[in-house]
Amino acid sequence: MKKPLAGLALGLMLQPLMALASSEPSTHRFTLDNGLKVIIHEDHRAAVVHSQLWYRVGSSYEPPGQSGLSHALEHMMFKGSSKLCPMESDPIFQTLGITDNAATQSDATIFFQTVPPHALAVALEVMADQMSTAHLPAAHWEGEREIIKNERSENIDNNPQQRALELSRNMAFPASASGSPVIGWMHDLERMHIDELKHWYQSWYAPNNATLIIVGDIDAGQVKTLATRYFGPIARRELPAIKPPLELRAPGERTITQYIEHQVPHLTLMFNVPSLSTQTDLRTAPALELLSELLGGGNSSRLKSGLLRGDELLVAVDSHYSGISRGDELLSITATLNLEKPKPLSEVQEQILAVIESLKRTPPSTADLERARTRIIARHVFSRDDLQSLAMYFGELDIAGLSSEQDDDRMQILEAITPEDIQHAAQTFLTRDRLTISHVLPKETRHE
Structure with a gap:
């Protein structure tokens, strides 16, 4: 049977793009001695760099009764470290033209920045300091907990579609935590203690549990030098044993x-x-x-x-x-x-x-x-x-x-x-x- 003309035309148009995407000649990968993975993709079309630090921990890692730990820790990571006072990175980044944010998913926690090329070293230094010496002060936890609870109320409890999706997804994963809400159940947030966050941080925020991704107007050799300088001294740690979340083959309707x-x-x-x-x-x-x-x-x-x-x-x-x-x-x-x-x-x-x-x-x-x-x-x-x-x-x-x-x-x-x-x-x-x-x-x- 002949291929439809529209599909054929678009297919022919996509062939060179697919070849370009699959070859990735400007993508470089290496791993530091402490286990940190680094992925660099050079693209010099615009003077901008996207940097992302991925930790392999999210809501699917959380045991019953501790839902929301990964997301809560993401919030607390901006409350100071050995080189920064709480929220001090914000004015520094603004001065340098850096925009930053963070996100938690089922399988990962991500910290990311959009950076002018000349300011990449600052962004990496901040992320490395957070990885190794985050303070997680108890005095800031109660206020941050209220922010998270309000976020949950606004985005889920008062959003009919999200509330419905949350419960149905939880039912759809009977054998794992893949259906647990990223933000956590409200009753788990209310009883969450700062010591649980500190333990979660010590367990998962290690270089051998993270991947640094740098994409944009950069030189791979320069990035390798910077990554080695700021992340290299951080010691690797033994990680908790974790298995991929598998579901029952036929859990029933x-x-x-x-x-x-x-x-x-x-x-x-x-x-x-x-x-x-x-x-x-x-x-x-x-x-x-x-x-x-x-x-x-x-x-x-x-x-x-x-x-x-x-x-x-x-x-x-x-x-x-x-x-x-x-x-x-x-x-x-x-x-x-x-x-x-x-x-x-x-x-x-x-x-x-x-x-x-x-x-x-x-x-x-x-x-x-x-x-x-x-x-x-x-x-x-x-x-x-x-x-x-x-x-x-x-x-x-x-x-x-x-x-x-x-x-x-x-x-x-x-x-x-x-x-x-x-x-x-x-x-x-x-x-x-x-x-x-x-x-x-x-x-x-x-x-x-």
Whole structure:
């Protein structure tokens, strides 16, 4: 069968970009004697540098009763060190034109800066000092705890969609902490003690548990000199034993219904699936990525063409899967109902499941598969053209225990995935015994 012209044209346009992205001639990697990994990518198109320090610790590492530790520690890292008073880095960075921030994820804690090339040494010195001598003063903890609690109230407790997602994700990961909220449960925050944060810091903030990523208008040799100067003297430490978070293969169908201050009924279906790190067949994650795109990616996807524009039962529907994770993942489908054509959530749910069943019975057409493949490749290539996104990409791979070479292999495998591979992935992984169902209904519809 002939390849669709639109897919062929975009594919031809992307070929040189893919070759450029995969070769990465300006990317350098080395490891200091103390175990700190360093990734440097030279790009001299603009006089700017993005620096990121990734620690391999996040909410998925936290034991029950201590949720939110990694995020709370991220906040406290700016409360002073041997060279800096609390918050002193802010005016220094502003004077030098440096912008900085931090973020906590399920698998990582990240500190990042956008830096003029001449100020990179200052940024690295600050990050190295925080790694080795952060003060974490008890006198500042109570105030910072209130800031974190307010952040949780504003972003989750008072946000109906986020509140609904938090509980359903927690149910979707019955065998691991991958579904724990990054910010932590409110009752864990209220009883968190500064000594727990200090222990977490001593356990995980070590050079042999971190990766420094520098991308932009820099010279790799100069960065190696700076990294060795500021991070080299920090002693490596023994790290706690940790295993990748794996899920039950068939935990059973789970359903949660929430009645909250939400005007429009909302449905989420989440299937427990492997990631690139946990798959046993190299075709699994690429097939799942294409399967997700076929279901709810572009406008021509099955769910959008059938239930959004066709029957008009939905005002929004999307499918998401990311294979870059250190543990098992979810393939998620989210749908928002159209109030002008009201249908029970259970009926819409069955129609979505019927679309999935159709892929189990009949493989997708070659044309549909090529369109999905082209969209994924385009996003992959163009996202890496942005320097900050490229740094994030390097970090996400490293945290997952993957390399850019392995991801290049993933893209090559993705190009070879067949319609039958898609059918097999749907039959194997999109099953009821791997499914978590979340119904969100307006509070006023609840009958006590």
